[in-house]
Amino acid sequence: MHIMEGFLPPAWCLFWFLVSAPFIVYGMYQLRILMREKREALPLLAVAGAFVFVLSSLKLPSVSGSCSHPTGTGLGAILFGPCITSILGLIVLLYQAIFLAHGGLSTLGANVFSMGIAGPVLAWAIYKGGQKAGLNTYLTVFFAATLADLFTYVVTSVQLALAFPAEVGGIATSFAAFAAVFAVTQLPLSIIEGAVIALTFKYIIDVRAEILVKLGVLTDAAVGRLRGVGA
Amino acid sequence: MKYAMETAVLAIVLLFAASILVVLSTGEHEWAGADDQAEDVIKEMTGSEYEPWTTPVYEPPSGEIESLFFSLQAAIGALVIGFFFGYYYRGRQTNT
Numbered sequence: 001m002h003i004m005e006g007f008l009p010p011a012w013c014l015f016w017f018l019v020s021a022p023f024i025v026y027g028m029y030q031l032r033i034l035m036r037e038k039r040e041a042l043p044l045l046a047v048a049g050a051f052v053f054v055l056s057s058l059k060l061p062s063v064s065g066s067c068s069h070p071t072g073t074g075l076g077a078i079l080f081g082p083c084i085t086s087i088l089g090l091i092v093l094l095y096q097a098i099f100l101a102h103g104g105l106s107t108l109g110a111n112v113f114s115m116g117i118a119g120p121v122l123a124w125a126i127y128k129g130g131q132k133a134g135l136n137t138y139l140t141v142f143f144a145a146t147l148a149d150l151f152t153y154v155v156t157s158v159q160l161a162l163a164f165p166a167e168v169g170g171i172a173t174s175f176a177a178f179a180a181v182f183a184v185t186q187l188p189l190s191i192i193e194g195a196v197i198a199l200t201f202k203y204i205i206d207v208r209a210e211i212l213v214k215l216g217v218l219t220d221a222a223v224g225r226l227r228g229v230g231a
Numbered sequence: 232m233k234y235a236m237e238t239a240v241l242a243i244v245l246l247f248a249a250s251i252l253v254v255l256s257t258g259e260h261e262w263a264g265a266d267d268q269a270e271d272v273i274k275e276m277t278g279s280e281y282e283p284w285t286t287p288v289y290e291p292p293s294g295e296i297e298s299l300f301f302s303l304q305a306a307i308g309a310l311v312i313g314f315f316f317g318y319y320y321r322g323r324q325t326n327t
Contacts, residue, residue, distance in 0.1 A: 004266055006283025007273075043315040050315075053308030057301045063250050065260025066268060092304075099300045101287035102266075138236065160269060166276040174276045181268045188247055195240045202236055207319040 002093065002111040003156060005104025012163045017109030023117045024090060027083035034084070041080075041211050044204070048076035049088045051200070055193060056092050056115075062185040070193035071152050074145025075200060077120030078127045079217055089116025114155040123148035137218070137226055141201045146194030153182040 008016075034041060055072030062068060076085035093111050096102040103111050123144040130140030161175035205212065209223040218226075254260065273281045291297035 002266065004269070004283070005287040006285040007269070007281070010284065043318060046311050047315050050308040050311035054305050054312065055308075057304035057308070059264065059301070061251050061254075061262050063254050064265075065254055066263050066265050068265040095304060097287070098289060099291070100297060101290040104285075104287055106285050160273070164273045164277050164281070167278050174272075177272050177276055178269065181272055182265055185265045188250060192243060192247055195243045199236055199240045203316065204319075207316070207323050 002096070002103030002115070003107040003159065005097070005101065005106055007104070008107050008110055008159070008163050010106070012159070013106045013109060015109075016107075016113050016159065020086070020109045020112045020117060023083050023086045024112070027085075027087045030081065030084050031087060034080070038214060041215055044079060044208070044211055044215075045076075045084070047204075048079055048085070049091065051075045051197070052088050052092050053095075055196075056096070060189050060192075062188050064181075064185040066181075066185050068153075068182070068185045068189060070189050071115050071119055071149050072193065072197075073115060073120050073152070074123040074141070074148040074193065075197045077123040077148060078141060078144055078201070079212070079215060082117060082120035082124050085120040086112060086116035089120070110159050111156075114159060115152045118155040119148035119152035122151045131218075131222075137222065138198045138202060142194040142198040144194075145197035146190045149190035149193045150183065150186055153186045154179060157182050 034045070052072040055070040057069065059067045059069045071089075073085050073089055076088050090108075090112050093103055093108055093115065097105050097108060126144040126147060127140055130143070131137070157175055157178035160178045161171050164174055165171045166173040166177070205218070205223065205226055209218065209227065212218045213220055213223060270281070291300060
């Protein structure tokens with residue numbers, strides 16, 4: 001779910017465009033370096049982008065009796081960092097805004113921020129933190145992807161609450177109401193997303209762990225350990 | 232166990248499917264997109280109808296055409312994932 005076309009007052013649209021722009025610009029800069037220096041990682045970038053494509057097209061029913069879709073941004077964030085992932089998010093959001101009337105061009109900045117930046121930043125931070133703390137890699141990937149998905153919708157709720165504070169109780173009440181709709185629907189979907197991305201991560205280690213080492217996602221020692229534990 | 236992780240993921244998916252079945256059997260739900268509910272919440276919170284100040288540049292003329300674009304999106308993604316995983320698997324076989 002994204003904020004629909006025209007559903008944010010113009011001032012807020014502009015605000016979120018300005019917030020998102022630096023991430024996109026820096027992501028393009030990182031992308032150019034990646035294309036020049038780590039060409040063998042490009043197929044993996046395509047896979048990360050494709051994951052956002054597939055997962056954000058699947059509108060799944062949820063326990064709340066309504067439908068929503070996962071974001072799929074966790075994989076890109078773990079592999080390439082949040083700035084490059086913000087570009088992947090931008091591509092998908094543009095596609096959906098233009099062809100599907102899902103999300104919108106005026107709300108693009110806000111949606112890029114929630115799906116392409118806030119979620120991925122959290123996923124990336126959790127993954128890096130988990131690796132440093134020596135936690136199980138797959139479990140870390142699972143939590144990173146799950147919480148990135150959930151956090152995207154929390155941020156969407158914040159964005160809507162800021163633009164539409166409640167008459168009584170203001171922003172906090174409004175946030176609780178939006179979060180009740182989005183976060184509850186999203187919780188089971190984000191768990192599925194986390195599980196699928198963790199499994200994909202395992203397959204990537206199986207086939208091309210050396211690229212992960214080159215990207216700085218895993219150390220050689222970690223790859224040896226993960227492969228040793230049995231695929 | 233060789234397929235421990237696959238089993239765990241499958242279990243999560245089955246649990247999810249079961250939860251949907253439970254919800255299905257406990258009353259009427261609309262299964263609408265959560266985005267549409269946002270509109271209602273806005274109304275509820277601010278006490279007035281919000282008029283969108285701009286409309287989408289293009290709207291799929293029907294639900295079928297909308298689902299066409301969604302399937303197209305999923306198909307493109309699945310194609311890319313399948314292609315590159317196949318490419319990687321093949322590369323591994325010839326390398327080792």
